[in-house]
Amino acid sequence: MPLKDKIVVITGASSGIGKAAAIEFAKKGAKLAIISRRKEKLEELQKSLAQFSTEVLVCPCDVSDKESVKKMSDAVLEKFGKIDILVNNAGFAIYGTVANLTIEQIESQMQTNYFGMIYCTKNFLPILQQQNSGHIVNVASVAASFGLPGIAPYCASKFAMLGFSEGLKHELRGTKIGVTVVSPIMVRTNFFDHESFAKMPKYSPTSLDPKTVANAIIRASESSRLEIIVPGIVRIGVWLKHTIPFVINPIMGAAFRKLQK
Structure with missing residues (x-):
């Protein structure tokens, strides 16, 4: 699907994966609505996208606030009259055990993600x-x-996203509306900037560049698949986890408990 003049809405666009996705869509001539809480970061991105000579709408919005999202969507539709691609990318994590996290910290992750x-x-x-x-x-x-x-609450929010997406995809069968989930491994973004990660190792040697995930998002926007895992080889691990969980779960648990220590 040619992306020139397509209307693309990207949440969490001020940094990381969202910013990289905005750049890659702009390179292909798409018109953008870039969404984030940080207006100044969005305006910086808007300036950097000027080189691609495409329309960019800056929409400050806290996606965890339903009223803020309603105002944002109204502004996008007033500007463009339609949308072609919605990229729900906004999200964050707070590191900590369930016992030590507050209810509010757990709720905040589910509310945004x-x-x-x-x-x-x-x-x-x-x-x-x-x-x-x-x-x-x-x-x-x-x-x-x-x-x-x-990161149990973060995992829960992403489990929920995948389940919701699968259900919605079934509901939209027979229409020309697609739903695809992009599931990357660790990505080199500001994900670990939250103070709760201060004592954690930041990135593994296998961590991805945001541009890699951005390109996967572009592929996803014209894919019939439910989920694209990045890199693709990790799908083997997911398959093994679902096929022989009694083997994989103890291995994964032990590895991450060792990392915690």
Whole structure:
């Protein structure tokens, strides 16, 4: 699908995967609505995208706030009249055991990572249905398939995203609206900037460049698949986890407990 002049909405666009995705879509001539809480970061990105001579709408928005999302979606539709691709990318993690995290810290992750995706999807789905075209790309994580110690609430939010996406994809069967989840392994972004990760190793040698995931998002926007795992070889691990969990789960648990220590 040619992306020139397609309308693409990207949440969490001020940094990391979202910023990289905005750049890659802009290179292909797409028109963008870039969404984040940090207006100044969005404006910096807007300036850097000027080189691609495409339209860019800056929309400051906290996706965890349903009223903020409604205002944002209204602004996008007033500007462009439609959308073609929704990239639900906003998300974060707080490191800590369930025993030590507060209820508010757990709720905040689910509110942004999962409900933020719900709010955006619910606000843009009617126009996609009216058009009978478009694609929803939900950026999850390999943590959508593995429950990991220290980030259990984050994993829960990504499990939820994957399950919701699968159900929605079934509901939209027979339409021209696609739903695809992009699930990367560790990515070199500001994900670990939260103070809770201060004593944790930041990145492994296998961690991905955000551009790699951005290109996977572009592939996802025209894919019929439910989930694209990045890199693809990790799908073997996911398959093994679901096929022989009694072998894989103890190995994964032991590895991450060792990392915690």
